Amino acid sequence: xxxxxxxxxxxxxxxxxxxxxxxxxxxxxxxxxxxxxxxxxxxxxxxxxxxxxxxxxxxxxxxxxxxxxxxxxxxxxxxxxxxxxxxxxxxxxxxxxxxxxxxxxxxxxxxxxxxxxxxxxxxxxxxxxxxxxxxxxxxxxxxxxxxxxxxxxxxxxxxxxxxxxxxxxxxxxxxxxxxxxxxxxxxxxxxxxxxxxxxxxxxxxxxxxxxxxxxxxxxxxxxxxxxxxxxxxxxxxxxxxxxxxxxxxxxxxxxx
Amino acid sequence: xxxxxxxxxxxxxxxxxxxxxxxxxxxxxxxxxxxxxxxxxxxxxxxxxxxxxxxxxxxxxxxxxxxxxxxxxxxxxxxxxxxxxxxxxxxxxxxxxxxxxxxxxxxxxxxxxxxxxxxxxxxxxxxxxxxxxxxxxxxxxxxxxxxxxxxxxxxxxxxxxxxxxxxxxxxxxxxxxxxxxxxxxxxxxxxxxxxxxxxxxxxxxxxxxxxxxxxxxxxxxxxxxxxxxxxxxxxxxxxxxxxxxxxxxxxxxxxxxxxxxxxxxxxxxxxxxxxxxxxxxxxxxxxxxxxxxxxxxxxxxxx
Numbered sequence: 001x002x003x004x005x006x007x008x009x010x011x012x013x014x015x016x017x018x019x020x021x022x023x024x025x026x027x028x029x030x031x032x033x034x035x036x037x038x039x040x041x042x043x044x045x046x047x048x049x050x051x052x053x054x055x056x057x058x059x060x061x062x063x064x065x066x067x068x069x070x071x072x073x074x075x076x077x078x079x080x081x082x083x084x085x086x087x088x089x090x091x092x093x094x095x096x097x098x099x100x101x102x103x104x105x106x107x108x109x110x111x112x113x114x115x116x117x118x119x120x121x122x123x124x125x126x127x128x129x130x131x132x133x134x135x136x137x138x139x140x141x142x143x144x145x146x147x148x149x150x151x152x153x154x155x156x157x158x159x160x161x162x163x164x165x166x167x168x169x170x171x172x173x174x175x176x177x178x179x180x181x182x183x184x185x186x187x188x189x190x191x192x193x194x195x196x197x198x199x200x201x202x203x204x205x206x207x208x209x210x211x212x213x214x215x216x217x218x219x220x221x222x223x224x225x226x227x228x229x230x231x232x233x234x235x236x237x238x239x240x241x242x243x244x245x246x247x248x249x250x251x252x253x254x255x256x
Numbered sequence: 257x258x259x260x261x262x263x264x265x266x267x268x269x270x271x272x273x274x275x276x277x278x279x280x281x282x283x284x285x286x287x288x289x290x291x292x293x294x295x296x297x298x299x300x301x302x303x304x305x306x307x308x309x310x311x312x313x314x315x316x317x318x319x320x321x322x323x324x325x326x327x328x329x330x331x332x333x334x335x336x337x338x339x340x341x342x343x344x345x346x347x348x349x350x351x352x353x354x355x356x357x358x359x360x361x362x363x364x365x366x367x368x369x370x371x372x373x374x375x376x377x378x379x380x381x382x383x384x385x386x387x388x389x390x391x392x393x394x395x396x397x398x399x400x401x402x403x404x405x406x407x408x409x410x411x412x413x414x415x416x417x418x419x420x421x422x423x424x425x426x427x428x429x430x431x432x433x434x435x436x437x438x439x440x441x442x443x444x445x446x447x448x449x450x451x452x453x454x455x456x457x458x459x460x461x462x463x464x465x466x467x468x469x470x471x472x473x474x475x476x477x478x479x480x481x482x483x484x485x486x487x488x489x490x491x492x493x494x495x496x497x498x499x500x501x502x503x504x505x506x507x508x509x510x511x512x513x514x515x516x517x518x519x520x521x522x523x524x525x526x527x528x529x530x531x532x533x534x535x536x537x538x539x540x541x542x543x544x545x546x547x548x549x550x551x552x553x554x555x556x557x558x559x
Contacts, residue, residue, distance in 0.1 A: 218279075230312075
């Protein structure tokens with residue numbers, strides 16, 4: 001897998017909701033290599049460490065990547081202060097992405113909060129064959145719904161407080177989809193407890209499931225061994241790394 | 257084009273820059289960005305007798321101009337290192353420093369004996385890892401234990417032996433003198449400084465290990481000071497490290513007394529940092545009409 005580091009221009013930047021930003025990066029060679037579920041490692045000005053941000057949309061024709069991120073601390077705050085026309089220092093594409101099943105008839109992509117953006121690229125790959133379940137805490141942080149609808153995916157919006165869409169946890173509509181009996185694959189990204197329940201629901205119905213995990217990272221390319229996560233492979237406990245072995249893992253490998 | 261070649265304990269380096277143990281794995285990930293042959297050397301990930309899973313995550317946190325880490329010496333063990341990694345590294349036309357990080361004297365000796373039978377160029381004995389409960393730094397904080405483990409490993413190998421020192425001590429010069437008297441051919445310093453960050457919202461340390469090793473530009477002045485003091489206290493060559501992130505930092509570290517320079521946290525900021533630093537050193541030397549980098553070692557003129 002090839003990755004590169006370079007300074008690239010930000011073509012567009014906008015706030016989608018409070019503390020949630022969307023950026024379109026002009027990075028032709030990285031976009032050509034990028035796959036759904038991979039991430040880019042961005043260096044905020046003034047920081048020692050890069051910040052891993054998952055890829056939201058890949059446009060190989062235009063040579064752009066879209067990222068959507070939440071401001072969580074000083075690093076992401078510095079990234080949010082980059083304006084359109086300015087450059088960002090990018091290393092990517094990195095990590096192991098989602099498995100695409102070309103023959104799949106029906107897949108379900110499940111996003112929770114800031115875990116929604118990486119699911120959009122999957123919805124765009126599968127189009128009408130996908131059901132997208134987008135979960136948010138409340139209406140004020142609901143994002144990317146036009147884009148999910150435009151992908152052709154059947155889109156189900158849920159909020160914890162019922163201020164937009166259904167008042168449900170994402171696992172309720174997920175179980176309804178699984179009960180149809182035609183789901184080939186479930187993909188999920190979101191808070192760890194949500195991923196655990198999504199994985200359990202997929203397992204209950206005997207459906208293959210991949211989850212995208214998050215961890216604080218160092219190098220981002222598998223050398224420094226900082227972003228450890230406990231995995232179980234072939235009955236053995238192993239310490240995997242989110243940047244290289246993931247961020248996407250088969251759900252059955254993750255030790256919850 | 258200045259001559260960047262240096263010699264440390266009888267080993268020739270094409271230039272003084274060495275990615276430090278732990279940040280570079282075994283080079284495979286960085287080889288996709290630049291040829292490893294451009295490096296002076298590579299210090300490999302700390303190796304233990306048996307595979308170690310390391311500490312639970314989170315293992316890293318940003319700090320002002322630096323970072324904390326608590327990886328906890330995750331590594332596949334010496335046998336896997338010898339079988340899967342060392343043969344590949346030895347084809348890369350660069351000096352390989354195999355880093356030993358055992359928890360007991362017996363473990364370090366056994367690893368050194370195994371390495372002695374290989375073509376590895378140098379051994380770096382880590383007596384300073386702050387992230388493991390047993391061994392590691394425990395050896396490096398007292399003169400007697402530092403001397404004892406150095407002497408034991410010295411007997412186990414004829415390879416040039418570098419001992420990596422902890423800054424978390426009252427007098428790093430005393431430790432350096434102790435390992436010199438026990439037969440070390442060189443000392444490398446500084447390992448990370450023990451630090452801590454707390455998430456004030458949940459009142460939990462950011463690192464799952466609670467504490468971790470601090471590195472990055474913030475520690476650079478401490479590292480320069482310690483390298484300067486140690487270089488005057490011992491007659492063996494010193495390898496300097498700690499917060500070096502530019503060619504001028506590396507020049508400064510060498511003026512303080514370092515014969516070679518290791519690069520750690522800077523590589524997380526800029527994956528090309530080691531090769532960029534080599535090029536920047538060359539530029540500085542050329543601009544100052546200095547023919548060889550060896551001419552600057554230890555040339556600081558203290559007030």
